[in-house]
Amino acid sequence: MMGQLIRFLPLMLVIALGVVLYRGLSLNPQAMPSALVGKTMPDFALQTLINSDKVVTQADLLGDIVLVNVWATWCPTCKYEHPYLVDVAKDPQVKLYGLNYKDERVAAQQWLQHYEDPYVFSIFDEEGSLGLDLGVYGAPETFVIDHHGIIRKRFAGAIDTQVWRREFAPLIAQLIEEKKQGK
């Protein structure tokens, strides 16, 4: 009996290996967990895009359920996701801020005039220093920050209706619940 089982052991090992490798095929290697989930928003002091005299810090984002959307005029996908962001901005329970990443001020200001400006304000990160602290490696990216200022999610890529429903809606609902319960 034992000998019979051992005879099939290699076959079983190969099948197990096959299952593991097959699963690997369907994983998205681009989907990376952010190193910042669970940490507080990094400290920063940067000008807003509209007003170079106004300096904002991480404290200005505190207290609400916040989305920080990394965008730039050089990023075509940002244009694609823009109408969805305008929709998201209509939700009174979340506040949408922009992080204008490695961009030119005038071009970015024109973009916001030309299209609708969905952001409460946009942080002007010309050098990409806040982007670096956030582990941003492209645009668009969107961070979800809870009312304690803890980063809860990072999403790299464009937001549209489907992505919103799949990636964001459940988390936002959970955060609203947490906030209600005073957690």
Next chain:
Amino acid sequence: MYLIKLVVLFLTLVLSVNQVEASPVDTYEFRDEVTKIRFQALTKELRCPKCQNQNLAGSNSPIAADLRKELYELLQQGKADSEIVHFMVERYGEFVLYRPRVSALTYVLWFGPVLLILLGIIVVIVVVRRKPVAKEVLVLTAEQEDKLKNLLNNK
């Protein structure tokens, strides 16, 4: 002969591909030779977050250039290698390390191959040392013995 030619051709291709690996040129001035060597070593060890199969040294993407610049500045500030690696991991995750750190998550990665080799060696030893199954002893009857002799002699 044909096969040998094919193999030689293949090897030439493989080797030449390695040789023409292009790398972007930055013009950084280092304060000394050691810092330069450390910069080169770190850009080889750190992975570009955007272009996943390239290290910082070999990538032309803007983010890799930014990270090289940051790395250069950290080196100029006199940060230790471990501090720099920590800085990168804090922002971009364990992912940026081409040589992952030994942790509960990476035990399989680090020790799996050694374990598999040991397992293989054990299996080979067991198989080799196993005593052969006692074979049926063949004994000829006297009649068969005679027949055999006849056959051999009548050749």
